[in-house]
Amino acid sequence: MTGAPAASDTARLIARISDLELVARIMVEGLVSGLHRSPFHGYSAEFNQYRHYRPGDDLKYVDWKLVARTDRVYTKQFRETTNMGAAIVVDTSASMSFPQPLPTAGLSKFRYAIAVSAALAHLIATQGDAVGLVTAQKFLAPRTGRQHLRGLLTALSTMKAGGVWRPAETIRRAAERLGRRGLLLVFSDWYDQEDETFAELRRASRMGHEVVLFQVMSRDEIEFSYKKDVEFVDLETGRSLAVDAAQARREYTDGVTAFLESWRRRAVAEGFQYSLLITDVPPDHALRNFLIARKG
Amino acid sequence: MIWLFPAAAIGLIAIAAPIVVHVLVRQRATRVPFPTLRFIQPHRLASVRRRALEDAALLTLRAAILAGAVAAVAGPFLITAARLRAWNARIVRADASGADPRQALIRAVAWLERQPPGRREIVVQDALPLGSLTDADIAAVPRHIGLRFQRSTALPASRVLRAQSVVDSGRTIDRELTLDGDRTSVRDLASSTSASSALEIVSPPDQEAAAATLRNAIAQRRQPAPSPNHRARVVFGATSAPATAVTVAWMADAAARISREVDPGHAATLQFGADGDRLVVSTSTSAADREAADVAQAVARSLAPPPEQTTGEILPIPDAQLRAWTRDAGPAVPPTPETLGQDDRRWLWAVVLLLIGVETWLRRERNDSAAARDVSRAA
Numbered sequence: 213m214t215g216a217p218a219a220s221d222t223a224r225l226i227a228r229i230s231d232l233e234l235v236a237r238i239m240v241e242g243l244v245s246g247l248h249r250s251p252f253h254g255y256s257a258e259f260n261q262y263r264h265y266r267p268g269d270d271l272k273y274v275d276w277k278l279v280a281r282t283d284r285v286y287t288k289q290f291r292e293t294t295n296m297g298a299a300i301v302v303d304t305s306a307s308m309s310f311p312q313p314l315p316t317a318g319l320s321k322f323r324y325a326i327a328v329s330a331a332l333a334h335l336i337a338t339q340g341d342a343v344g345l346v347t348a349q350k351f352l353a354p355r356t357g358r359q360h361l362r363g364l365l366t367a368l369s370t371m372k373a374g375g376v377w378r379p380a381e382t383i384r385r386a387a388e389r390l391g392r393r394g395l396l397l398v399f400s401d402w403y404d405q406e407d408e409t410f411a412e413l414r415r416a417s418r419m420g421h422e423v424v425l426f427q428v429m430s431r432d433e434i435e436f437s438y439k440k441d442v443e444f445v446d447l448e449t450g451r452s453l454a455v456d457a458a459q460a461r462r463e464y465t466d467g468v469t470a471f472l473e474s475w476r477r478r479a480v481a482e483g484f485q486y487s488l489l490i491t492d493v494p495p496d497h498a499l500r501n502f503l504i505a506r507k508g
Numbered sequence: 509m510i511w512l513f514p515a516a517a518i519g520l521i522a523i524a525a526p527i528v529v530h531v532l533v534r535q536r537a538t539r540v541p542f543p544t545l546r547f548i549q550p551h552r553l554a555s556v557r558r559r560a561l562e563d564a565a566l567l568t569l570r571a572a573i574l575a576g577a578v579a580a581v582a583g584p585f586l587i588t589a590a591r592l593r594a595w596n597a598r599i600v601r602a603d604a605s606g607a608d609p610r611q612a613l614i615r616a617v618a619w620l621e622r623q624p625p626g627r628r629e630i631v632v633q634d635a636l637p638l639g640s641l642t643d644a645d646i647a648a649v650p651r652h653i654g655l656r657f658q659r660s661t662a663l664p665a666s667r668v669l670r671a672q673s674v675v676d677s678g679r680t681i682d683r684e685l686t687l688d689g690d691r692t693s694v695r696d697l698a699s700s701t702s703a704s705s706a707l708e709i710v711s712p713p714d715q716e717a718a719a720a721t722l723r724n725a726i727a728q729r730r731q732p733a734p735s736p737n738h739r740a741r742v743v744f745g746a747t748s749a750p751a752t753a754v755t756v757a758w759m760a761d762a763a764a765r766i767s768r769e770v771d772p773g774h775a776a777t778l779q780f781g782a783d784g785d786r787l788v789v790s791t792s793t794s795a796a797d798r799e800a801a802d803v804a805q806a807v808a809r810s811l812a813p814p815p816e817q818t819t820g821e822i823l824p825i826p827d828a829q830l831r832a833w834t835r836d837a838g839p840a841v842p843p844t845p846e847t848l849g850q851d852d853r854r855w856l857w858a859v860v861l862l863l864i865g866v867e868t869w870l871r872r873e874r875n876d877s878a879a880a881r882d883v884s885r886a887a
Contacts, residue, residue: 307543321543403544433543441537446545453545454537460548467547 297354303400306447309373322373325399337361346386380408387416512583519578580856595840598626627837629654637821654837673733718796732812746790750781762810769806
């Protein structure tokens with residue numbers, strides 16, 4: 213028997229446990245046994261090229277064997293000498309607080325994103341890489357160490373979804389603060405500023421960052437399983453629209469399907485890793501699927 | 509179907525209440541906070557205030573519960589064939605015996621109307637002399653009540669009765685009536701009682717001579733003796749109506765008798781009033797007119813008590829007449845709320861309880877189904 217809970221229980225556990233560190237550990241411990249090597253690749257002090265010695269260069273980088281063979285003085289250059297840096301970006305807009313009120317033992321999109329991002333942060337930190345957090349209100353620079361991880365998880369657990377967010381601005385800040393080539397993990401439903409957001413993601417990619425998109429959706433949001441007359445109230449703008457839900461379902465589901473497919477296609481075209489997270493799938497299952505896809 | 513308290517049917521309005529509330533009360537559509545409205549097409553707009561009938565079966569069931577409760581309160585009584593048979597097998601018989609067969613018959617009819625359902629019959633037990641019952645009395649008995657007549661005693665062969673006294677030339681004469689078989693005779697008894705005139709005749713001075721003639725004529729003519737304290741005044745050539753209206757019963761009776769006895773065309777000119785304990789009859793007719801004598805005569809007669817009915821009749825109602833009046837009891841008539849000793853409300857209450865049970869079960873079923881849907885969606 214292992215200490216990890218069964219997969220089907222994880223969603224209920226996450227819904228009940230307020231200690232995010234514990235949630236992250238439960239999810240990651242369940243994964244580690246199934247993954248034999250880390251899915252994230254850091255950067256070591258790796259040789260890159262030789263160049264002619266110039267006065268003032270540190271003599272310790274001179275390759276004396278090469279001097280002996282060629283009778284010329286070269287110094288060695290290295291590409292990177294640090295671990296991987298990862299930045300987690302979470303959409304804190306009001307649309308992520310859906311559904312309201314929460315169904316029994318259910319998770320909001322925001323809580324789901326928080327749980328998965330906490331697990332990823334735990335996973336990255338425990339393998340010695342730096343991890344940071346960027347939201348509209350918070351910024352924690354990528355760092356290593358258990359103390360930093362605890363602070364990051366605390367910051368995650370105290371966040372609330374509300375208002376609107378400017379994804380392009382947040383992603384730009386994350387990409388620029390990430391400094392060197394790093395991993396950008398972004399959780400959102402991607403409803404806001406689509407084109408600007410995508411341009412910013414493309415820019416981050418060109419800066420050398422690896423971009424991973426998590427699109428967090430609820431089942432009700434995808435299947436629109438409402439009946440009779442419903443007055444829908446936009447969580448972000450407060451605007452309302454009353455419709456006969458049964459009649460509006462077909463056009464709604466067509467629109468959402470096209471929207472999701474558009475994001476998936478654009479992400480793949482740009483070389484981003486894309487993952488659709490649906491809140492009725494246990495988060496540990498979703499995380500496992502994501503990591504397996506990443507290793508593959 | 510008979511209702512003990514039909515006024516309770518007003519409670520049926522209660523059934524309309526939930527329906528009227530449903531129709532009139534405008535309720536907002538369910539509000540659902542949603543991440544975005546961008547995929548919801550606005551041309552599928554629904555009325556925010558429209559409310560669809562969510563569960564017609566439950567509404568019908570609840571309306572039926574209300575209707576059943578109202579009907580039970582109203583006290584229904586179902587008229588079944590079995591009950592009709594039972595009622596027709598029973599006969600309720602009233603004995604109409606008494607000094608006055610007519611009054612006994614009326615009392616018997618009233619008593620039967622208050623009895624439980626069943627066929628009804630009245631048995632009249634009396635000597636049944638002539639005039640004790642008439643066709644009018646029999647016609648007043650409802651057709652469904654049977655009638656039978658039994659002579660209880662034999663009538664005497666002859667009878668001597670006191671007849672109404674008369675006044676003749678200022679003297680009161682008592683009289684004796686003898687009934688003997690089909691013969692009737694009246695005999696004056698000696699009497700010396702002097703009677704003061706109860707009738708006063710007044711006229712204008714120019715008609716005084718005619719009025720005096722009238723007084724003599726009335727005094728000379730044999731008249732029924734007036735009742736004690738009954739007095740009247742006739743005013744001929746009157747130009748105004750009496751000042752005081754008639755308020756005493758005997759005066760009203762006398763006025764009615766006078767109006768009946770005089771010529772109908774002339775009766776319209778009569779006006780009645782009172783002056784203390786005296787009846788005043790005013791007419792514009794002159795004392796010298798021919799109709800004046802009729803008026804004076806009628807007023808004099810009206811002061812006497814009405815002629816007694818034939819209480820002393822010695823001739824019986826013919827058997828043929830009694831056979832014609834005899835009839836069997838008709839079929840039992842349905843009871844009235846006043847004569848019902850029971851009702852069927854207990855059965856309706858039982859039905860109401862049953863419906864409440866079904867409604868509870870149905871409501872729980874609906875709730876369980878909704879909960880199951882929620883659970884399946886959450887899973």
